[in-house]
Amino acid sequence: MTEQLSRWDAADYLNTDEDIQLYLEACVEDDPGDGSLIRLALGDVARARNFSELARDVGVSREGLRKALSVEGNPSFALMVKITHALGLTMQLTSMPESHPN
Template identity: 40%
Template sequence: MKAEQIRNLKTFDPAEYLNTDEAIAAFLEDAIESGDNRVFQEALSIAARARGMAEIAKAAGLGRESLYKALRPDANPRFDTVQRVLAALGVRLSVSAAP
């Protein structure tokens, strides 16, 4: 590729493809199966951004800034905050026996 073509490439944003509850659930499931908390937290942030941070914050009973702080890469959100965000996204966690 030529340098000009590279400059004109659009940055990939997974949030653009998370337009259904099922897509969000699959995206988050893959992230949690990675076993890396940071991967899951980033995926949760992307899913919230896909739906709209203000909308998710309101549905989760959080301030928009509080949601941004809870989902930033260096944060350690409380479990109840994660649960509230998941509920606001229209998904839920489930537990099963490990293979």
């Protein structure tokens, strides 16, 4: 008997603002420190919403946005701010807990 597997896609489960917030918070916490997980998570959120519309809103091509939010992507900080604002999100910086290694 062959088992059928389907590809799991986080974007399929990001149905509410709360889902998106909790998902992004977890990805920020688990990011290895290079922003790769955060970029991928923003890509998931963009796909859950309207990727083409987001690309227009931030002033890049759909392909440019896909590349910027990929594992290999290296978007500017300005583009990341534009993306978060276009998604209706804000970034917040807080102090790390003292137990967190530097």
